[in-house]
Amino acid sequence: MLGEKLFSDKRLSHNNTHSCSSCHDIGTNGASANVSDTPDGQPLVLNTPTVFNASLNFRLNWEGNIRSLEQGAEHSLHNPAIMASSPNEVVDKMRTDPEMVKQFRDAYGKEPDAASVLDAIASYERSLVTPNSRFDRWLTGEADAITPAELSGYHMFKSLGCVACHQGVNVGGNMFQRHGVFHPLGSPAPELLRVPSLRNVATTPPYFHDGSAPTLAEAVKAMGIAQLDRVLTDQQIAVIVAFLNTLTGNYRDRAVRPFAATPGTSIVRP
Structure with missing residues (x-):
């Protein structure tokens, strides 16, 4: 696929x-294998969101300032x-x-131009969906796709109010929200964020816009304090994390998987 080739072509920079x-990294979780760097070797200010299921979000980027995948490619x-x-x-x-040139002629009937470059990249990104998570299967009637503990976590997720922001086909990604409603949550800027999708969330540490939570359990605990003004118990955190693990889907018939950081490096943003 032309878009896939462009996605991996370093001549874009x-x-x-x-x-x-x-x-x-499409081979792992659609995000970074380590801290993402700028062209001059400096770490990016914001944590890299996964590109998997990005087409299901109503806006792109943490700031939600991008309205389409084509615009996102051009912005990048x-x-x-x-x-x-x-x-x-x-x-x-x-x-x-x-x-x-031949591949562009085959796909678009013309030599490469700006519109076809952006369209090819965006078309490929629209293919990066990860269906068939265990939770998806449970929703379609496969009762034993999730365990009683995971189901308890789903009920806890709803009863605590997490679904007020994380809902819909992408389990998030369809609204803006202020972080740190009750207590600070990571770096103060940007204050208003696009709510991230929770699909594949178990595979995408570190968490939050600044990458300040290295584990999912720490992220759930911090969210309870900052957004709900509640100190969750270890048991509550454990069952919610169990539920979140059911949201890992498949890409090209293989489960999305977390990356392994290079030894000696940190995946937490400074």
């Missing part, structure tokens, strides 16, 4: 050092902290590659 997959190309490039620069590079 100005210095030919970064591709989309440099930060969004222009962003000096990501690609430091532009669609036109990418087009110029693609037009020097006879094989890529």
Whole structure:
């Protein structure tokens, strides 16, 4: 697929050092294998969200300032902290590659241009959905797809009010919310965030916009305090985490999996 090739092509970056997959590892959780870096080697300010199921979100990025996958691709190309490039620069590079020109002609009936580059990347990203989680199967009537403890966690998730923000087909991703409603939650900026999807959440540490929670249990505890003004018990946290583990889906018939950080590195943002 043309879009898949572009997604992994480092020529999308100005210095030919970064591709989309440099930060969004499709082989693992659709996010970063370690701390994502800018082209000049500095850590990104915000935690990298997974690209899996991004097409199901009503807005993109933590700030929710991107309205479409095409706009997201263009924003990433222009962003000096990501690609430091532009669609036109990418087009110029693609037009020097006879094989890529052929693939664009086959797909679009013309040589590469800015619109087709962005469309190809966005079309591929729309394919990055991860259905058939155990919770999905339970919802379709497979009663034994989740355990009694996981079901208890689902009921706890609802009764505590977590579903006020994390609901819908993507278990989130469809509204804005202020973080730190009752108590601080990570770094203060940006104050208003797009609620993240919880699909595959067990595979995507670290958590929050600043990556300040290294484990899912710590994230659940912090959310209880900051957003609900409740100190959850260890048992409450355990069953909610058990439920969240049922939200891991499949991509290309393989379960989404967490990455393994390179030894000696940290996955927590400074």
